[in-house]
Amino acid sequence: MRSSAYRSRRGDGRLKPTWSSLVKAPGLVGDIRAQFRNDICQEITLTIRRMYQGACAVIVAAASLVGCSESNGKASGGGGSGSPDGLTTTNVFGKAAGDLDTLKWDVPDGEPTSLSPIFAANFSGQAILANLCDQLLVQDADYKISPHLAKATQVNDTTVTLDVVEKAKFWDGKPVTAEDVVFSLKQQMRPDAQFGFAFKSVSSISETGARQVTVKFKKPDELFVKELASPIGMVWQKDYAEAKGAAYGTAGGGLMCSGPFELGKWNQGRSMTLTRNDAYWNPTYRAHAKQVELSFVTDTAALTQGLLAGEFDGAWNVRPSQVDALKGGDKGSLVVGDSLAQTMVSFANAGGVTGNPDLRRAILGSIDREAIGEKVFKGTADPSYTVVAPNYWDEGATAVYEKAYGPYEKSNKLTVEQAKKLVESSGYKGQTLKLAYPSGDATQSLLSQIIQEQLAGIGVKVKIISMEPLAFLTATYTPSQRRSLDLMMMGNYGYAKDPLEFITFFLGPDETYNWTDFSDPEVTAGLTEARATFDAEKRAEILVRLQEKWEAAAPFASFLMPKELTYVKNGIGGVVTSGAYLNLPSLALIGTK
Template sequence: MRSVHKSAIALLLGLSLTACSGSAEAPATGAGAIELVETTPAATGDVDTVTWALPSGEPASLDPARTGDYSANTVGTNLCESLLRLEPDFSTAPGLASAVTQKDPTTVVITLRDGVTFWDGSPLTAGDVVYSLKRNMDPKLASYAAHVYASVTTIEETGPLEVTVTFKTPDVQFIPDLAGVPGSIIQEKFATKAGQAFGTASGGLMCTGPFQLGTWTSGQKISLKRYDAYWDTARKAKAATFDFVFLTDSSTLTSALLSGEVDGVYGAPVGSIAALQRSASGKLYFGPSTETVSLGAVAAEGPAADPKIRQALDLAIDKTSFVTSVLKGAGEPLKTFTPPLAWQGSPAKDVYDAGYAALPDTSKADLEAAKKLVADAAPSRTDLVIATPAGDQSLLQTATIAQAAAGQIGLNVTIKQLQPAEFAGLFYDPALRTGIDLIATTGYLEVPGALYYAPGFVFSGAPFNWTNYENPEVTANIGAAVAETDPVVSAQKFVAAQAIYGPAKLQITLAGSYNRLYLNKRITGAPASFNYISTAWAALVGAA
């Protein structure tokens, strides 16, 4: 399950957006009126060089199997393409595969596009695709996309341009997953020769994208060079060189954007929204996103493991005020962790929308109801610990707001700041979670599909079921939804499960944040939508 906190794999959450095409007016509660747009004006010509900031720092690897954070995805998706493309409205379209077909409930057939070449000029083969997908099933590799292949039985070459995937049980989420990093394709020959160094500064890459890896100067920048023989001539890169620089300090990044030293960034600093909106050097865009801010319960025992305490904390925090104070108006409250944006392209959209609308709205605080829940729970202790990553001011502010709200309902919260590496370890090492009740975190959903996230929380032993949540009706419905190939019936099963686990607040989802894109006035073309996290977006950036 793809989920992240900055450079750490963490929690995949989604943003609730009702506007999924064109543009939509969002509440003007921040530093100015906010209009959501999916794309920026198309580029009018080529440019020599674009300099782009990575606020999350230098990627550890660009190997798709080891790609699980903002920085690696922002760079890597322009190099190693997926079988399907993720569009700005979070629908999918053909990519390296001209078609992906559900032949029967347990068989998916992938038809590859003819004429695709790797950067060395050799053709993309079905063998390369088989190799790329099967890597995710290798326990020694520990791919970040391993969960996507949990039900896969075989992946075989069944024709010169055809690959067939079979499953032990149906998995309707598999095809949408191919629009993200789980569907990325690499060259088998190059990867085998590079071994463990594949995807690193020393080992390099061999893929099919519109850019090829140029120089990687550790601690400074990663430079991409246009691949002139790219198969999709309509999306040939407009920049000859695309330089990614590592700027993790918000003040330094903002100054670089305002001065024109850096041309653009995704995830522009929230605290700089007002300054960037006033800038004459460029424009700040807001787009639909699946990024969220949440409090995650990580304890199997104690107050946070009790749904009443989680519900009380949820009711104690005013989400509307949170959006104003922390996100500067660039976001909106959410009801649960699976966002409406995830199913906008589904033929069962109306079923999903109705299910979401029926969930309780807790965007406004209700302290009296929260106090009653705490009294009913009668916890053995009222002291809780919230962990945050050191240096992340937005998450520290989130934890501080939760601390103040908890104090109003009889709970005493201590904030524990952890170094980023230690914070990342919380998600994999139960021993590191000892003494911690909740975490303040951000995350994202990288592909469409209502079923991408929920199974990881509701099944016993699932990677994010840290509170040992168990409800037979929920697991039965989610299991049936995953195995059901009729989209309407699958949606009905999902909605039935969500109606039960949603109010239990397995995640206390506070808000979704809009995508924040800043472009220097000399360039345009980048998608404003969060779909950049899974697609070759940089090829579209060119002269304004």
């Protein structure tokens, strides 16, 4: 593990400067700072992948949280505070009626270092790949899943078949085969791949016909098929990938996929061009743009200026700090959409001052979610009052979750007097709690200051600790690096509307994010039972029953659901403005109105 100063060697043998020296350097040119941020973000995601396999959604959100992008501009589909004045609320903005010669778009997290589907861990890489490499299943802008490269059939509790469509072809004209599907899924299972968590229950993946793949499971897993409608289900050509080896997915090695765009010129450090695949097999996602010019602008001020000047046709993942400037522009529209993101505050250790559940409930219950949503997120984040945030609820069981949510919305929203009583009963003696956030992130800095102020109102002292990004990330999966801390700001982003996608990572025994050592045999058994339950309502009933246990322990809070923010230039339509843009060929749908 590298030190928190993060001095690593460049390809030319020179040392990279530290993050802090760059951030504090007066007069620093924006693109230099942005490129350094991109370098460290790539290092962060690679470091986490080496440390453990799984929890990809948390990895992506954590990398964004430490300044790789202000992913707290990522969005939510629950709650219901409405859209701030001057913003449009929709998951698809406008209708594409015509084609474009060139679509100019800025991607969320700067330049990816790899487009290999098993290594592209940030939002930029995944957004680009969604338009190059088809998934087995696909989501629409409202997160509804349908067949794409294949039709998935749940034959029984431990068997899934994938029947590959006959007309699907790679860019070189060769058909997509069952062999390619088996190869791609097994690549996702590699120890160094990012999506291993989705395959924990899989026992075998094999060809059982010329166009059929069968997946066998050690135990039932209701989540697996859903995850195939995300980057987890991407398919690429086996022969090409094996021929390119380690170069696959790089600027020099390229890709061979079946999507509506082909990878064109990759001008490393500056831009990337995608060219339309005119022989694309699926008319639903035929590309409107002949080519797409992707920019890697990560400097917020530079991006805002470019959008207001009409230099870009649009950008996903707009930051809350850009809202005021962009909603007043006349070159385009700032759009609010649904997403599966949560902003969280977690207790850093099992014992210590915050080891008492009463103190934890007092802290979490005194956070004024509505005020933070307005003040920090400019009205583009909804409050959440349970560990499982409403934007993660299965749509087939919303009524079950809603009925159970109401009482917690009241009981987890404490008055000052209620919170003070819990603080007193906890035995808290005025110790100063340390709240950590990653340096260089203005949103997290402001968020931490507001929480500090709110906790002071109930008699709890807080000292804010600004940590260098790599040190912060190291602390999230290294207990010894958290021992001096009490609270940490965290983020989560999901692919499927299913609480089981993330809850086990935070509440399962010995899991990476179970920092308070939450342990309850009934919860552990119940989560296993829920994963084996294919009926959404019955699964929700299990989780609602277990919810009483973890809410009483108050291990962390998913206290905000930030929304997806997208800027769209006038005259452009067909833009997916929900967080589902990561899970379908969203660039292909964009055209002229």
